[in-house]
Amino acid sequence: MKNMSLEEPAVQFNHVTLSYGPEQDVLTQVSMELHARSFTLLTGPSGAGKTSLLKLAYLALRPTMGSISLFGVDTGSLNRAGLARLRRRVGVVFQEFRLLDHLTAYENVALPLRVIGDSEKHYRDDVIELLRWVGLGDRLEARPETLSGGEKQRVAIARAIVGKPDLLIADEPTGNVDPEMSERLLRLFQELNKRLGTTVLIATHDQNMVDNAGGEVLRLADGSVMHQVSKNKGLIL
Numbered sequence: 025m026k027n028m029s030l031e032e033p034a035v036q037f038n039h040v041t042l043s044y045g046p047e048q049d050v051l052t053q054v055s056m057e058l059h060a061r062s063f064t065l066l067t068g069p070s071g072a073g074k075t076s077l078l079k080l081a082y083l084a085l086r087p088t089m090g091s092i093s094l095f096g097v098d099t100g101s102l103n104r105a106g107l108a109r110l111r112r113r114v115g116v117v118f119q120e121f122r123l124l125d126h127l128t129a130y131e132n133v134a135l136p137l138r139v140i141g142d143s144e145k146h147y148r149d150d151v152i153e154l155l156r157w158v159g160l161g162d163r164l165e166a167r168p169e170t171l172s173g174g175e176k177q178r179v180a181i182a183r184a185i186v187g188k189p190d191l192l193i194a195d196e197p198t199g200n201v202d203p204e205m206s207e208r209l210l211r212l213f214q215e216l217n218k219r220l221g222t223t224v225l226i227a228t229h230d231q232n233m234v235d236n237a238g239g240e241v242l243r244l245a246d247g248s249v250m251h252q253v254s255k256n257k258g259l260i261l
């Protein structure tokens with residue numbers, strides 16, 4: 025039977041306001057929707073609130089006002105356990121990778137599965153296959169300090185998707201890599217979206233990515249207003 029919950033929007037913001045303190049509204053009345061299996065870029069000037077918006081979407085922050093639903097579930101109605109369960113359906117990639125230095129590439133990717141008590145016998149082949157998919161099949165035992173920025177980011181992408189998330193959120197994933205690697209990372213995100221149907225949301229200043237991604241481009245302006253624009257409309261980033 026078809027799982028109807030997959031047909032719900034992956035992310036829905038309803039009049040979301042986020043304040044970090046009095047007179048410190050970062051987002052004001054933001055409403056937006058990401059359809060299941062969509063591919064979306066989020067752009068906007070520095071300080072507009074992109075990272076803050078992503079943190080709300082991956083449940084690291086709660087809105088000051090308004091409501092956020094993930095996969096049709098209103099996050100405001102959930103307790104800690106419910107939020108944690110929902111959070112497991114979301115993978116996150118950070119600009120600065122956030123790998124654990126004392127673990128190998130293989131161990132970094134396996135970590136989310138270890139944490140939830142999965143056995144190595146069960147996940148080993150999947151982790152190796154994922155590292156091969158990102159082009160690091162020969163670096164399984166490498167520690168992060170011996171990897172380039174692009175290689176680290178590919179380990180981080182593999183780690184973010186090893187739990188087969190329904191939604192992948194990436195915050196400036198190409199901020200620390202060269203243009204060639206940026207294109208390669210974009211292709212990985214696109215393949216993930218097309219082959220597995222993972223909903224992808226990427227915040228980026230990378231004009232190359234905006235020009236080549238396809239999909240939707242959302243622009244956050246003045247820290248508050250969300251415009252949806254199609255690609256190649258001369259965005260000012």
Ligand SMILES: Nc1ncnc2c1ncn2[C@@H]1O[C@H](COP(=O)(O)OP(=O)(O)OP(=O)(O)O)[C@@H](O)[C@H]1O
Nearest residue numbers: 044048050068069070071072073074075076077247
């Ligand atoms: N924890 C916090 N406490 C107080 N203010 C914060 C906090 N985090 C972010 N801000 C402020 O909120 C605003 C939006 O920040 P945010 O990092 O979301 O923007 P951004 O669009 O991601 O910027 P950039 O493109 O430079 O990464 C900024 O003015 C920032 O200083």
